[in-house]
Amino acid sequence: MSKVGLVLRIVALAALAAPARGEYTDYVWADSVVGWNGGIKNFGGELMTSETSWWLTGLPDCDQNGNGYAWDAEDNDYVAGWKMPFAGDQFTVALGAPIHDGAGDDVLVVGYRGPACLASVQASADGISFTELGTIGTGTPGYLDDFWFDLGGLTDVRYIRVERATGAANSACFVDAVGAVPEPATGLLLLGLGTLSVLSRRR
Ligand SMILES: [Ca+2]
Ligand SMILES: [Ca+2]
Ligand SMILES: [Ca+2]
CATH class of the missing domain: 1.10.287 (Helix Hairpins)
Incomplete structure (x- = not known):
């Protein structure tokens, strides 16, 4: 040869x-939250403000002991999302760099959710026109999961939106971090x- x-x-x-x-450390992570409405809060019920929007930015940081379960006593409540009542809840983050459609899945949402969760994950290049990549469905309360989504041909994506799609009981959803494979x-x-x-x- x-x-x-x-x-x-x-x-x-x-x-x-x-x-x-x-690895997580290789990814592009959200570096700001550009907008939100409804009752976006942490699990403890504290409403997110511009002072606490860092709950959603940077690497995942709420499971300090790394066992995938978010509610251990030593873990941080550095998440944002929703529980009851339904309030048209959604938030949009900006990624630290534009991302493009590579092989396989591209976008990662880390979080935990209730047994009746349904949330829409959407991508945008301009922050105005969004395309749904997929949904986050039902889960086991308290257990963090990696939810992966394919950009499906989209390029120069800079914004990711997570939007509540049901007001059913036990449809809570809390996000720790939003990232992408660079x-x-x-x-x-x-x-x-x-x-x-x-x-x-x-x-
Ligand atoms: Ca834990
Ligand atoms: Ca892809
Ligand atoms: Ca976080």
């Missing part, structure tokens, strides 16, 4: 072996191309 062929093969194998979604294939491809150019120069 030629050196070039070997490098191509290594790059291909690395792409297959790499975790499809990488095109992981690009760095790997550049690495492969860089190695190829080094090899071709050495010949």
Whole structure:
């Protein structure tokens, strides 16, 4: 096998072996909350304000002991969402950088929700026109989950909205963080191309 062929093969194998979604620390996270209405609050019932909108920004931070259960005594109540009564609840975050449709799922919402939850997750490039990516459905109260969504061809997405879609009993939903995968294939491809150019120069 030629050196070039070997490098191509290594790059291909690395792409297959790499975790499809990488780590939380590699993601683009929401860096601001650009709007909300209804009764957006933390689980304790404190209404979110511009002073506390950081509950929704940055990396997930409410499960301090990392066991996936959000209500342990030592955990922080750094979430925002809704419970009863229904009030047309929704919020929109801005991501730290524009995101594009890569292979597989792209957008991540971390949170916990009630057994009758139904929430719509939407994406927008301009903050005005939103496209629904999917929904967050029923869950086990208190247990944090990663909810993944595919951009489905959308590009230059900067805004993610989470909107309550039911006023049913036990339809609470609280979000810890909103993030996205920042095109992981690009760095790997550049690495492969860089190695190829080094090899071709050495010949
Ligand atoms: Ca916990
Ligand atoms: Ca995708
Ligand atoms: Ca949080």
